[in-house]
Amino acid sequence: MTDRTSDTQIHNQFLDRWSPRAFDGTALTEAELRTLFDAARWAPSAYNYQPWTLLYAVKGDANWDRFLNLLVPFNQSWAKEAGVLIFFVSDTMMGEHPGHSHSFDTGSAWMSLALQAHLMGLAAHGMTGVEFAEAAKELGVPDRYRVEAAAVVGRPADASTLPEGLREREVKSDRKTIEQIAVAGNFPNA
Numbered sequence: 025m026t027d028r029t030s031d032t033q034i035h036n037q038f039l040d041r042w043s044p045r046a047f048d049g050t051a052l053t054e055a056e057l058r059t060l061f062d063a064a065r066w067a068p069s070a071y072n073y074q075p076w077t078l079l080y081a082v083k084g085d086a087n088w089d090r091f092l093n094l095l096v097p098f099n100q101s102w103a104k105e106a107g108v109l110i111f112f113v114s115d116t117m118m119g120e121h122p123g124h125s126h127s128f129d130t131g132s133a134w135m136s137l138a139l140q141a142h143l144m145g146l147a148a149h150g151m152t153g154v155e156f157a158e159a160a161k162e163l164g165v166p167d168r169y170r171v172e173a174a175a176v177v178g179r180p181a182d183a184s185t186l187p188e189g190l191r192e193r194e195v196k197s198d199r200k201t202i203e204q205i206a207v208a209g210n211f212p213n214a
Contacts, residue, residue, distance in 0.1 A: 028196055041142040045102040045149060045193075046186050047178035051083040052107035056144065060108075060177060063140030069129035075115040076130040078137075079163050083107050083178075094162060095174060096153040101187050103151070106176030110137075111159060117168050130172050141177045150175045 028039040052060075057080070064078060081087035083106065091109045092100055103109060112134055114126040134150060141148040151174045159171045183191045 047105040048181040064133040067133040067136040099153040107178035
């Protein structure tokens with residue numbers, strides 16, 4: 025594993041957290057799930073509207089295969105060994121008015137869950153490799169809601185457990201520089 029570094033005073037949890045694909049195949053406990061979902065519950069949102077709903081299946085339960093089949097085949101190949109599979113769904117309306125920040129706010133819930141997973145010694149991996157239309161239909165998501173993404177959480181495993189071709193990719197990735205993502209003033213000329 026490559027250790028990530030920063031020249032700022034950022035907390036190590038941001039450097040240490042990453043999105044592996046290797047999981048040991050054990051289901052998460054009810055207590056672990058409740059802790060993860062509680063972290064998501066406390067995420068900030070516009071007007072405290074909390075537009076997110078987390079639909080989940082635990083490894084081996086009656087919903088597992090159905091949920092797993094809503095991912096693209098590439099993601100199914102490795103996500104099948106995670107402990108829980110979650111679909112993040114947002115309410116696109118704020119009461120009777122369109123909610124401009126529903127995706128942003130639901131992303132906040134995801135990040136809270138991902139950081140809590142890391143603090144618990146678990147790993148979380150978000151995905152947009154989802155059959156979105158099929159997922160909305162299969163999961164009974166009403167029209168005013170949007171399936172934003174899926175994520176898996178589980179106990180990390182050695183990269184050798186991954187399918188051939190993914191093992192060498194199981195490393196912490198670097199990030200763009202601060203200057204590439206934060207610009208004073210107007211959007212830079214392309």
